[in-house]
Each structure stands twice: as structure tokens, then as C-alpha cells.
Amino acid sequence: MKLGFIGCGNMAKAMLGGILKNEICAKEDVIATAKSEASRENARNTYGIQVTADNIEAAKSADVLVLAVKPIFYEEVIHEIKDAVDEKKIIISIAPGKTLAWLEEQFGKKVKLVRCMPNTPALVGEGMTGVCCNEEVSDAEMQDVLKILESCGKAEMLPERLIDVVVSVSGSSPAYVFMFIEAMADAAVADGMPRAQAYRFAAQAVLGSAKMVLETGKHPGELKDMVCSPGGTTIEAVRVLEEKGMRSAVIEAMKACVKKGREM
Structure with missing residues (x-):
């Protein structure tokens, strides 16, 4: 060939x-x-x-x-x-x-x-x-x-008919993930961690989390619940993310991505 x-x-x-x-x-x-x-x-x-x-x-x-x-x-x-x-x-x-x-x-x-x-x-x-x-x-x-x-x-x-959805969920989404990694690293730096080390910790956490979704077959919500101990640090962070509209922001961004893809 x-x-x-x-x-x-x-x-x-x-x-x-x-x-x-x-x-x-x-x-x-x-x-x-x-x-x-x-x-x-x-x-x-x-x-x-x-x-x-x-x-x-x-x-x-x-x-x-x-x-x-x-x-x-x-x-x-x-x-x-x-x-x-x-x-x-x-x-x-x-x-x-x-x-x-x-x-x-x-x-x-x-x-x-x-x-x-x-x-x-x-x-x-x-x-x-x-x-x-x-x-x-x-x-x-x-x-x-x-x-x-x-x-x-x-x-x-x-x-x-689903190709434009692929654009948002995998084609463009690395940009969203990079923004998430950058934001987590910024927060770690604000709390005293050196930037290069903060990027390594944040990126590895994302890599490992994605691998758990793919290899365990568990629902992402179930995996999230496994990290959230009663009265613990993680559920408090999740509460703030929900309060600030993280889930809605991602959904709206992806819907805008699909719309733009269909207009090109």
C-alpha cells in the first residue's frame, strides 16, 4: 500500500x-x-x-x-x-x-x-x-x-451524524483537559509547590484517572464516590466545583464546540 x-x-x-x-x-x-x-x-x-x-x-x-x-x-x-x-x-x-x-x-x-x-x-x-x-x-x-x-x-x-460530537468529546477536548491540568497546577503553586512538580502531579492524576475509567469499566460517578470520604477533603472540593458550575460549564463549552463544527 x-x-x-x-x-x-x-x-x-x-x-x-x-x-x-x-x-x-x-x-x-x-x-x-x-x-x-x-x-x-x-x-x-x-x-x-x-x-x-x-x-x-x-x-x-x-x-x-x-x-x-x-x-x-x-x-x-x-x-x-x-x-x-x-x-x-x-x-x-x-x-x-x-x-x-x-x-x-x-x-x-x-x-x-x-x-x-x-x-x-x-x-x-x-x-x-x-x-x-x-x-x-x-x-x-x-x-x-x-x-x-x-x-x-x-x-x-x-x-x-456523530462526527461533530466526536469533535467536542475527543477532538477538541484535550484543550479542556490541558486547562484543567494548568488550573490544578496553579492552585498547587499557590499553596507552595514548585511549578514543574505541580504539572507532574496534576498530569499524572489525570492520566491515572482516565486509565481507571477505561480499565475498570466502572461509571465515572462511582469512581468519584470512591474518592469522596464522608466529611473529607475531596467531597468539599467537589461541593465547590458543583457550586461554581464546573459540570454545566463543560457541557455548554462542548455544545458550543459542536455548533461551531457544524457551521464550518
Whole structure:
């Protein structure tokens, strides 16, 4: 399988790292484009892959082509490469807001399309990606795509109507988690802990808590209750978080995220 990337930003690099580490493709079978020579050289030196400034060259040579540019450039890029894309190639979109119907309209013909929403923890092999595809993609082809996406974390199929929800619950949510970690560290610093140490304690607490949810199968509320001793410190902190509207703030932020995603 020959794999191509149009664009070589953070998400493309995260995917490339996982793909090559897990030997999904040989580096000789991967090509990526980037506008700047510095970006192309960085990709060549880091991953040993082919690089080019020519999007059409990448589109022609790839069996599976990942559109890894920003959403605002999608229309321009698709119009540039559409004549180089035939009915055998699989196109993977990672852009929020760009539906399968919109993508097909831009290509102006039936194309094998996969729409997905990854997230930045893919950079450390812990990504979470929601995936859907059109009817042109066979089950066997979809399995190949999932292998690519799972090389840098986890991936799950779901209906396209839920992709915008994926944007809020996993695509954008690392930003919310980073804010939470930063806030906890700020509080620890205010109480005398050195900042670097505060970040380690807060981040490890979040990592361990997430792992408990995934590995125990227990409801998050049950796990929360396990920490809250009667009359103790934790329940007092939970009381204040509820009083300040933490739960509502998160819900409203995520609903705003979904709304914005659907408007893009």
C-alpha cells in the first residue's frame, strides 16, 4: 500500500510516526507534501519518507491519500488534485465540518471517502479517532484504514451524524483537559509547590484517572464516590466545583464546540 499526505503538520506527523513505528507501511512507500522547503526537509530527515511540493504528484502515487491541510484549504486542494484521483484511491479527510457529501461534491465524481476526527494525543500514541465512510469503501478497505488510524491510538466507526460530537468529546477536548491540568497546577503553586512538580502531579492524576475509567469499566460517578470520604477533603472540593458550575460549564463549552463544527 502506498500512502500519501497532502500537508505535513502536527496531525500528519503523529500519524506518520505511528504508521512507521508499527510497520503499517514502509517509509519508501510514503510520500508527503509541504509548502516550505524547511518542512519538507524536516519530514525527510525525521521519517525517511519521500517529500514533494507537488500535491498532484502525491495524489497520483498514493493508494490511500490523507488530506491533512487546514479546513480552509480543502476546497483549493481538492480542486487541484481531483483529476489525479480515480475510483481506486481512498481519500481520508481529517477536517471538521466537511461532510462526505461536501467532499464528493468537490471531487465532482464518486470517490472512496473516509471522514475521521483524530486528536493531538496521537502525537504520543494515545489518540482517539471517530471514523465514518461512504458506500464506495469496502469492508476490507475500511479495515486497512482502521489499521492506519489505530497506529497512533484508538479508532472507532460511528455514523457520520456523530462526527461533530466526536469533535467536542475527543477532538477538541484535550484543550479542556490541558486547562484543567494548568488550573490544578496553579492552585498547587499557590499553596507552595514548585511549578514543574505541580504539572507532574496534576498530569499524572489525570492520566491515572482516565486509565481507571477505561480499565475498570466502572461509571465515572462511582469512581468519584470512591474518592469522596464522608466529611473529607475531596467531597468539599467537589461541593465547590458543583457550586461554581464546573459540570454545566463543560457541557455548554462542548455544545458550543459542536455548533461551531457544524457551521464550518
